[in-house]
Amino acid sequence: MTERVVPEPWRRRGRPTKQGAVLSERVIVETVLHMVGQHGADVLTVRRLGAALDADPSALHQYSRNADDLLLAVADEFIGRAQPGRKPTSEWRTGLCELGLRVHASHQAHPQAALLAAYRTTGRDNEIRAVETILGVLRSTDFPDREAVRIYHACVDQALAFAALDAAALALPAPAQAADLQV
Incomplete structure (x- = not known):
């Protein structure tokens, strides 16, 4: 920590x-x-x-x-912005998908900063709360702990990878964005 x-x-x-x-x-x-x-x-x-x-x-x-x-404070802020308004669901896939989309959206709101922060592990309050939330969802499905952690990493890594990739595209100058879209 x-x-x-x-x-x-x-x-x-x-x-x-x-x-x-x-x-x-x-x-x-x-x-x-x-x-x-x-x-x-x-x-x-x-x-x-x-x-x-x-x-x-x-x-x-x-x-x-x-x-x-x-x-690290910025990275933790992005994670924190993804959490309010999230409604718990009994369907673990739906819950993880929603949280992933929320993390992605919070990074897209500030693409330049997301490029600096999306790959960081903060160990701060918002990140710890998000990790515990995700693991809690996975444990509620009776996944063994090792499997829950494996699924957690796959989901989080994928959400953050897409957040960073899409942030990089949004951070491009307008002419470069237009050229990429045209291709």
Whole structure:
């Protein structure tokens, strides 16, 4: 599991930074998504993120150790966005298919960031909750644990592979997308 600098419930500043920004992990992740979506992955540095948040870059270390830790937060955010509104079903195939489609859709909403995050294992709260949900669905069908884990990996790997592949296509410049569609 990822070691945290500051536990999640305490990751909120009660007062603004010297520059006036009130930071939280949510604000930081949303800013990362916006920056990468607007300007591509190359712009993601702690210095630029600090500037976008109107905060000293050193203040970001309260929320993450480095840029890679930020990417793990983004990956976990995509997984978290796939979960609300999901309705449990007694049919395990339907449940796994729905969750896979939700994960795919959450990645397609931010294709540039999805390219950076789709292949990562975060060990964070949303990912753990999703893993437990999927394994719970599979265990409810009386699959032995080894089989449940094998099916879990097949489903998750396939959903994330399609999410990354489709995100890559969406992240292409418009002329390249049009050329690919024409072919």
